[in-house]
Amino acid sequence: MTRDPRLPWSTRSVNLAYFLTRNARRLGARAAVIRGTEVLSWSALDDRVNALAAALRDRFGLGPGDRVLVHAQNGPQMIEVMLACWRMGAVWVPANVRQSPDEVAYLAQKADVTLMICDASGAAHAAACTAAAPGMRHVIAIGGGFGADYEAAVADHTGARVSDADVDRDTPAWLFFTSGSTGRPKAVVLTHGQLSFVVLNHLHDLMPGTGPADISLVVAPLSHGAGLHQLVNMAAGAASVLMPPGPLDPAVAWELVARHRVTNMFTVPTIVKMLTEDPAVDTHDHSSLRFVIYAGAPMYREDQKHALRKLGPVLVQYFGLGEVTGAITVLPREDHHPEDTPAALIGTCGFERTGMQVSIQDAAGAALAPLQTGEICVAGPAVCAGYDGDDAANAAAFRDGWFRTGDLGHMDAEGYLYITGRASDMYISGGSNVYPREIEELLLTHPALGEVAVLGARIPAGARSGWRSASACPAPPSLPRR
Template sequence: MIETLGDVLRNNAYKFPNETAYNYHGRIVTFGEHLDRGNRLASALWKRGIRRQDRVSILSQNTIEFMESYAACELAGYIAATVNWRLAAPEIAYILGDSTPRVLIFEAQYAATIEQIRDKLGFIELFLCFGGDVPHWAEDYEMVLATGDADGAPTRPLPDEIMHLIYTSGTTGRPKGVIRTHRGEIAIAILMATELGLIVSDKLQLMMPIFHVGARFLQLGVHIRGGSVVLHHDFKPAEIVETIERERVTMTHMAPTMVQAMLNVPGIEERDLKSLHTICYSAAPMPVPLLKRGLKLLGPVFLQLYGMTEGGGTTLHKRQHKPDGTPEDIKRLGSIGQAAPNVGLRIVDDEGRDLPAGEPGEILINTTSRMAGYWNNSAATIAALKEGWYHTGDVGYLDPQGFLYLVDRKKDMIISGGENIYSREVEEAVASHPAIMDVAVIGVKDDYWGETVRAIAVLNPGHSATEAELIEHTKTQIASYKKPKSVVFVDDLPRLPSGKINKVTLRQLYGAAEPKAS
């Protein structure tokens, strides 16, 4: 019976001991080998005094050692507390200071970053380094693992104990540690397997960061079915395409911008990518021109998932991607799908009252796969989990058939002249211009209007457009009061590890009102 993630490891090693669990740049790790090394690491940590529900932090890009660290926690009941490797040293210090791990397992390329903050990390008793030169204050990961026993640690987790402590992106303040239990992770694994139609012969390609729930949830989904993972250290478009062809990958996971980069790989039309039956995308709806291009080249492979660190929610299935369908079909491409099985979904106003179809309000989700709460933050937990429903902070509306349309974050909504303006609606209007490849909208403080709308836009290669042209174009798509008052052209938009646009950074860079003429 599978009740914890450790049970998944044991089940696969029992049933498929010689089958591939991970293919990491040609390095094959079988399910039997993965269980053995996970047990040995769990045992080695136990011998060093680490006990059930102690935190084990991991700072690394996608590596086999990262997955082994997860495995040790899954088997022994340690809490895996991941760290975003893109963060600056002070941000990493904050997360480690909040989670207070007893162990930090890190990739050697981050040794200098840890060195900067090591005087603030007195609670860490054991530093384990892999993948390069080991600093004098750390120990070699492989040497420590070799001290462990094949039988593993003498403890196993309980279903309602904590498995993950994964920090949010901090888009509305300090990052919050999201508590996820073994029971919740088994539920999300089953949901992923169901929604994606995963089977034992699937090969899932992952290049999104595994410290984040997007890649982690899909990995759990394919492994609960006994399929294999083709793991990449990071995202290199040409390498991704070559690997799909060579390894006969059946499924991959990308943000829409990554899909575009893959489709732009020279010679992709000549590649044999027929093995690929699903591209799961998230972070944003797929622009229709990009979707049409992908469908023409790859066939009906696109599926969208909507969720967050705190819990999963909706799916827009492959058969619902109809860019040449009816006007209703095309409109639904801008949705984030319908609620997955066993997911409760509501749209409510500020008083918690349910709203009718077509009227935007806060999105609430209730599912067994949602978080248990926030670490060291009972006030935020109470606010987020009122009456058993997770309050996402996202604003959206449902159509009569239950398709969910995401229009904004509650805190991203722009109020101009007393009118609510949803940034998503403006972004879609700007993006409909053929010269635009990517766009984000923010509010800019204004003495008269309160806020005005500013678009930050990326042009398609070989295209041009002026500020006045784009503003005029949006007036043909949305009400005039919603149009941008200013447009900033940039080469690229900053993004979070999930692939979502980082609007905190955009506000810091472009949120100041333009100087007034004297």
């Protein structure tokens, strides 16, 4: 267990796997993970996690601090691997299942992984990772076919008991790879203590009152935000229902909501749009839903209004990055309105999460007044421990204790945050700052448009005479604000 030598007292934290330990003891026979007709109780999940952790330790030689790369579709095994890694003190490194072999090989090399677990379709990914990461000693396949067989490894260690490893508040638990929009993906270090705060924050700010009677439907990849949401439900003792493999089928999702009386789900705006525009939303009972949480990208106002009309007052929005594990702002159910009335908070992503602080800063790091646009910066216990092995990225992202998100926005006098775009997206036309998001929102108010996107284009010098500058065009009406 790593401790700061300057501190004479212990900074020991609770191992994230202890959520499972506690549930197995208190809720043992109740459902933990459901997929189709397969139901894993909390005690059965605990047994399988113990067996897998023992196999990783005793058969494959893993120890605390080792990194385990996972490339697999959503399934009970994704949850088992996550918890087994934490139980034995290893670090979970999930990859996006849509990534190519070369992309995943870069993650394996960057994270210096010791072992890889993938499903039966990942043979090419495993081969690429083995070639790229010399420290990767083993491959385990879910479904077999190459490497070691996952189920055989679990079966060989059935009955083993593994205690939750001692961890420090700052012990790494999860390497979360960024999308790489500004270059190669960076490995964000999420720790046991930091994630414990985020879990409690999610339960307080996003899903208050969630407990063992609740059921969550997993409709997004467990390798990213849905994995954290599943951990949040686990902390509350709530079961998770997994979709069948393959592309998201809205009709299947709504049937599962009705059958299991689902109370919450984590989504992104495109999934909310897909679910609420499918005819199945009107043919299945979804009255059990209390929280439909969306994040990952802004939701256009017209899509938001449509979802509210279909689902009722269940939408919860949060804004956050992987580096802050989603915990920057929240727009709760009561701040969502289906009509553009004066009470509606149109265009905001909400107010600061409990225990977090947001500051709008200029290029020099000075705080700006309300309604002034600048970079959104954040501080608090949800901020990550930095980027793994990347001093340059850390120097650029942290300033005077604040994490710099790279997003532009402003706050109103009441503390509601409005995002205007990325610093790299803003362009100047006719001497004015133009944010593509605002143009897209305006276009979507036209009834003939369902989806829009504003893209940058370089205009050849000889063709410019045929274009009208923004300053020569009539000014569009302002977007409604509170």
